[in-house]
Amino acid sequence: MDKIITNPITGEKVTFLKESADTSGEYTKVMVELTPFAKGVPKHYHTAFTEEFEVLEGEMSITAGRDKKIVKEGGKVFVPINMMHTFRNHSDKPVKFTVELRPASVGFERSIRCFFGLARDGKTKKSGMPKSMVHLALLAKWGEGMPAWPLSVLVKMLNKKAEKAEKKGVAQELIDKYCS
Numbered sequence: 001m002d003k004i005i006t007n008p009i010t011g012e013k014v015t016f017l018k019e020s021a022d023t024s025g026e027y028t029k030v031m032v033e034l035t036p037f038a039k040g041v042p043k044h045y046h047t048a049f050t051e052e053f054e055v056l057e058g059e060m061s062i063t064a065g066r067d068k069k070i071v072k073e074g075g076k077v078f079v080p081i082n083m084m085h086t087f088r089n090h091s092d093k094p095v096k097f098t099v100e101l102r103p104a105s106v107g108f109e110r111s112i113r114c115f116f117g118l119a120r121d122g123k124t125k126k127s128g129m130p131k132s133m134v135h136l137a138l139l140a141k142w143g144e145g146m147p148a149w150p151l152s153v154l155v156k157m158l159n160k161k162a163e164k165a166e167k168k169g170v171a172q173e174l175i176d177k178y179c180s
Helices: 106-120 133-142 151-168 170-178
Strands: 004-006 013-018 028-034 041-046 050-057 059-064 067-072 076-079 085-088 095-102 145-147
Touching (some): 004 106, 050 059, 050 067, 106 170, 133 151, 133 170, 151 170
Antiparallel strands (some): 041 145, 050 076, 050 095
8 A cells, every 4th residue: 555645636745654553543644745825625623533733844824623823844733523623735835744643543544545546536526526426425434524514514415325335335446446
């Protein structure tokens, strides 16, 4: 399995430093590189793990709850479970940072690999989101995240689609193609 993956649509590069299997489920740690002015991810929160961001090079903006910060090299931001958050590269220079999830999340690891794989295969929109609602449903479920309003109203529908996709073998197809 590749340790370094790139999303050709968004320009994001993710390096898997420690995966669940490496840490006996204690944590997952990735390094993320964003191009200048990259939007990052939409507002969301996670229901099963905390995240700690540490900027290694450059600077980025992180909003966690109501607190919006510009985080520079060496700076850290801790995001507890169920806290709405987002991040982006607001500058004209690349930014490199790590994200550590506690406990580890195999689903998060899987969702990133599948998102980027679908993008490489031309199966995403210009925004980087999957063209298929079934794929989106599976990746959302695996990522153990909840989007901000108004997308949050779609969660029940997406969960039902994900369950059907798992029963039909679509989930296993994605795992076999992008996570093996």
